Amino acid sequence: MDSINQQQPEENHKDLAGTEAGKKIKELVDKSNTCYFCTQITTGQPLKTRPMSVQKVDEAGNLWFLSADDSHKNAEILVDNKVQLLFQGSAYSEFLSIYGVATITKDKELIKELWEPIVKTWFTGGIDDPRITAIKVETEDGYYWDNKHGNAVAFVKMAAGALLGKTLDDSIEGNLTV
Numbered sequence: 001m002d003s004i005n006q007q008q009p010e011e012n013h014k015d016l017a018g019t020e021a022g023k024k025i026k027e028l029v030d031k032s033n034t035c036y037f038c039t040q041i042t043t044g045q046p047l048k049t050r051p052m053s054v055q056k057v058d059e060a061g062n063l064w065f066l067s068a069d070d071s072h073k074n075a076e077i078l079v080d081n082k083v084q085l086l087f088q089g090s091a092y093s094e095f096l097s098i099y100g101v102a103t104i105t106k107d108k109e110l111i112k113e114l115w116e117p118i119v120k121t122w123f124t125g126g127i128d129d130p131r132i133t134a135i136k137v138e139t140e141d142g143y144y145w146d147n148k149h150g151n152a153v154a155f156v157k158m159a160a161g162a163l164l165g166k167t168l169d170d171s172i173e174g175n176l177t178v
Helices: 018-031 074-078 108-114 117-121 151-164
Strands: 034-039 048-053 062-068 082-088 095-106 132-147 171-177
Touching: 018 034, 018 095, 018 171, 034 074, 034 095, 048 062, 048 074, 062 074, 062 095, 062 108, 074 095, 074 132, 108 132
Parallel strands: none
Antiparallel strands: 034 048, 034 082, 062 132, 082 095, 095 132, 132 171
């Protein structure tokens, strides 16, 4: 039996590398800047997962977060700095999985750059709260699933495929290597 991807009449797999991969990461993260931030991924123990908001993403595929120096997340990164970030932009597209290396810094200039007033909810001392750290995740590997032409076109293709009894959708997926 053919796989679903082999039944597609049009190309639906495109690996991206370098700048092109970084731009795709930025595009997808900009659509949904909240992810599941997973630590302890190489320890053989259950993953530790929590929702986190990305404060910044660049076209090289690097992502920055703000976190408390006394958090479990920071302690886990100090033991095992490999992390997995999982994003979902909508119910039907904009899925992204990032594997990378996390580093923690207390660089005040970087923290000022990443600061937003809503963050005071967790850092009641404001931008000068001594507990604030910035976490940088450098992407080592990733995978994306998306639509080529948006959800409306994808829906029309899926409906046509259902009527015709053919696998038709507007999906595109591939490896991301930065």
